[in-house]
Amino acid sequence: MLRLSLDAKTVERCHEISENITSRVIDELSSLSTVAIERTVARFAGIEGVTADGVPLANVLVSHLVEKGKIHDGVAIHLANACLALGKTPAGISEMISRGEIDISNLEWQGTEEVTRKAREICKDSLDKIRARRAEREVLLEQLPVTQTPWLYVICATGNIHEDAVQGRLAASQGADVIAVIRSTGQSLLDYVPHGITTEGFGGTYATQANFKLMRDALDEESHKLGRYVRLVNYCSGLCMPEIAYMGAVERLDMMLNDAMYGILFRDINMERTFVDQNFSRMINAYAGIIINTGEDNYLTTVDAFDAGPSVLASQFMNYHFAKKAGLRDEQIGLGHAFEIDPSIEDSLSYELAMALLVRQLFPDCPIKYMPPTVHKKGDIFTSHVLDSNFNLVSVLTGQTIHLVGMLTEAIHTPLIQDRYLSIRAAAYMRQAAKHLGHNLEVKRGGLLEARATSILDDTLKLLERVNEQGLFAAITEGVFAGVKRLRTGGKGREGVFKKSRWYFSPVEEALRAGLSGESLGEGPIQD
C-alpha cells in the first residue's frame, strides 16, 4: 500500500493544537443558541406546517418568542407550558399564534417539573423516528451492499425535484453510488426552509422536507432494482443548517455537506451563528448516522491550489475536531479536498498524489471526500476529460472513499445526461483498472511525494500554531483561510444569535447528548 513516512510527532501536535483551537471556540460559544436551533426544536416538536402566506410555523413560533423577549429561554419550555395550559398540541399552539389568538409568553406557569416532562414528551416522536430511520439504513446497507470504493458521487441540479428524481435514478443505474441534489442558488441565505415539493429553482433545487422525501423514495426504488444502496446527499449549511439537518435525519438522507467555516468564508454568515448552528446540526447528523462532507475544496477555488495545501489540511484538522466534539465518529467525517493544482505546473500530478495520500493517511478511518478539478477546466471538454482521468487515477490509487465524479463540461453547463454517463464511465473504468495498483506500489523514501507531503504537514503545523496563538476568530478576521477576511461582529444572521437564560432548556439537545454518549446507540461501525 502506498504510504508516506511522516513524522508522528508533527501529526500528534497538529491534532493537539486543533483540539485546543476547536475546544476554545465551542466553550466560548456554549452559552449561545440561535433562532435556527430553536426552529429546529420546534420542528422536533412536530411543528412542520406553513401559514397561508407560506411562512413556516416554526418561524412563526420563534419570531413570536423573540418579539415577546422570551427566546432566551428556548422555545421548548414555553411551547410545553402552552400545550399544558391550553390542552393543545405543539402544532395547534403554533397555528393559534399564527392567527394572533394567543401570547404564550404570559400563560400561567404549569410548574417546572411538569413543563420539563412535557417538553421531553413533545420531542420524543421525532427522536424515535430518527433512530428508526437510522436502523432502516443499516438494514438496507446489509441487504443492498455497496461493494466498491470509491463511491461515485454525482450531482443533480435541474430545479425541478421530479426531474431530479428521474436524473438521479438514471445516474444510479449508470453506476453512481451517491446522488447529491444541489440547492437552489441563494437558499443558504434564506432564514427559513421553503415548504413542499418545488419545481422551480436557480442553479439547483430547493432543499425542502417534501423534496427530500420524494428523492429518497425514488432512490430507494432504484436501490432495490440495482441491488445496491444509493446514498442521497443534501446541503446542511447556511442560515438554516440545523433545520436541514433535522429534515435530512427524518427523511433518511445519508450524507450532508456541513463545513465548519464555509458559511463564514463564502456566504458571509456571522461567525458565531455559523459555529453554534454547525455544532448543533452536527449533533443531529451524528445521531442520525449521517456522514458529513466538509468543504475544503472550496478554498482551492479562491486561492492557488499549489500554495493552499497547508490551509486545506489545517481546516481538515479543525473540521475533524469540531466534528468529534459534536459526537460524530470517524466513519461519519467525510473530510473534503480537491484536485485543483494548475495542470501546467511540472509534476502537478505528483503533487496531487502527495496531497491525496497525505490526507488519506492522516485520517485513516474517515471517508475522505475527493473533489474533481474545476478551476482549470475551460471549454475544451476533451482536455477536461483527460484531467478527470488523472483525478480518477489518483483517487483510486490513494484509496479515497467518496469520489465526486468530475464532469467534462464542468466549465460550461450543468451536466447533460451524456456528460454524466461519460464521466461515471471514466471513473468506473479507473476503479476497475487500478483497483490493486496502490497495494503494489511503494512511495520512494525521501522522494518528491514525501518531500511535498512533509513540507505541507510542517507548514500546516505552523499555521495551526499561529491560529492557536490568536484564536480562530482572529485568524478568520485576518484572512488565514481561503484569503477571505470576516469580522466576528459582521456577516448575516448575527441578530439571530442570543444568550441562553438560566431557564433555558432544550429536550432535543439533552437527548442528542445522551444518545451520543454511546449508551442508547450501541457501538460498532455504522457504515458498510
Added chain:
Amino acid sequence: MGTVIRHGHDRATSGAKVANTPHSDLVLPYGDQFNDGIVQVSFTLPVAAGALAEEAARQTMKLMGLEEPQVAEVAPIGENATFFVGYGKLTRPVELSKLRIAKPMWEELDQITINRLVQETLGRAMVVVGAATGQDAHTLGLDAILNYKGFAGNRGLEAYSALKVVNMGSQVPNETLVAKAREVSADAVLVSQVVTERNVHLANLTNLVELLEAEGLRDKVVLVVGGPRITHALAVELGYDAGFGPGTRPQDVASYLAQEVARRVLN
C-alpha cells in the same frame, strides 16, 4: 463570391486537388483535408438503443445539415436514452467577408499606463463598484477580476492605484447595487453573472439597466457585465457598455475602463 468547394466522397480522388487551392473567404470545418466539412457531434436521444434509435440518430444528423452521417458509437445510457457519437460533412460554407462581429474597441494597456490614463483624465481615482447580482451566489469571477490577487498571475483591479474598488460580493439585489453606486459616486459598475439557468441572468441584467435609467445614473457610469456566458455583443444588446466572457483577465477590464472613461471625458 466563388463557387462552393465540394469534396468528392472518395478521399483518394478528392484530396490533393482541393487541398492545394484553399479559398480564403469560403470556409468549411476542417477535418482531415482542407474544407472537407467534417464535423463531430454527440447527443442523446430519448429512445431505447436499437436499430430505430440508430436510424433516428442518422436522421437527426441530416436535420443538422450533415451529409453522409455516420454513427460511430451507440451507447444505451438508460431505459429510454441512447447516446451517440457521429460524424458527417457540412457542405455550406461560411463567407468570412460577409460576417459582422462586435469587436471591443480598446487596446490592452499595462498597469502603469492605465493608472496614468485614469489620473490624467479624471484627476482622481476611478470608483468601481462590482457585484454578483440577483440570485447569483458565485463570486469566483468577480473576485478574480477585483481582488488584489487577481487571476492567473494577473493582478486584480484592487492592485491598481488609480482604481478604487468596492466589492459588494454575491446575491446583491439590483436596487442595493444602484444605491451603492449613487452613494460612492461610482464611475463604473461591474456586474458578474454566472448562473444562467433558464436565462435568469438576462431578465436580471435588463432590470439593472432599467433601474439605472430610472435613477438617472445610466449615463454617469460605465456599465460592464462579465460571466462565462457573456459576450460583448450580448452585453451591448442588453444595454451595457461592454461585456467580458471566459478567459478575461483583470487587465483587460482595467484597460477598457481607463480608455472608456478617457473617451467620455474627452468627448
